[in-house]
Amino acid sequence: MKKKLIAGNWKMNGSLAANEALIKALLAGLNNPGCAIAVCVPAIYLAQVRTLVAESPIDVGAQDVSQHESGAFTGEISAAMLKEAGIRYAIVGHSERRQYHLESDAVVALKAQRALACGVTPIVCVGETLAEREAGKTEEVVKRQLAAVIHTNGHCISEIVVAYEPVWAIGTGKTASPEQAQAVHAVLRAQLAAATPNAERVQILYGGSMNAANAAQLLSQADIDGGLVGGASLKAPDFLSIIAAAL
Ligand code: PEP
Secondary structure, rough: OOOOEEEEEEOOOOOOOHHHHHHHHHHHHHHOOOOOEEOOHHHHHHHHHHHHOOOEEEEEEOOOOOOOOOOOOOOOOHHHHOOOOOOOOEOOOOOHHHHHHOOOHHHHHOOOHHHHHHHOOOEEEOOOHHHHHOOOOOOHHHHHHHHHHHHHHHHHHHOEEEEEEOOHHHOOOOOOHHHHHHHHHHHHHHHHOOOOOHHHHOOEEEOOOOOOOHHHHHHHHOOOOOOEEHHHHHHHHHHHHHHHHHO
16 A cells, blocks of 8 residues: 655745754654655755754655756756755645746646656645635646646656645645545546556645644545645644654
8 A cells, every 4th residue: 555645844934943853853753654754845954954854754855846957047946956965855836836926837847847857756736726616616727737747747647746735725724624625636536547557656645724633534535645734744743643643
């Protein structure tokens, strides 16, 4: 059976001292985890956190990656640079980047492509806004977002991680019910199955106010293979509880 993946998204939080304290608390509390674990940290802390988690079960991820290979793209970080720094994952298409940085489906697909080409696993985020859900467009939106990534990445598609993150549930304290989340995950799985014989291998994470209290129920759904965890990943006891729920 494939292992679940619990990935923390620290967003724009942290400091050298706070990161060290958080990672030390996580390492002290990890007891033979039954799932894969990652923390996706601000770019400036990738090297620090990579050193802190060396020889541990925790992998490190970036929160974004450039769609370009190299060159005159001030401020960008390439997939090759992430790979060289020992970074395993890169989140692409997080709703905050789609919203505040106007990243299109096509750009997200290129970012996933660059990551895959360099051996960095993209965590591809898809999800609908509240208005889209209320208009009955959830399925159409997530399928459109994933279709762009499938179209651009063809035969490599079974190497990605997908994160279903309903925008209305991110950082709001509102969580999709396990049934709502499972329904969308099943749609995404079917879409992947039409593109690759290895769709069962793809980890489809749920993200959106996952916490110590709701994780077990969400993670028990058939097509929920882990979590992308924002706020609760900044508190060691909460993140450890979610990890413990991921069996
Ligand atoms: C996220 O930022 O990916 C996320 C899911 O945030 P939160 O858990 O805080 O809703």
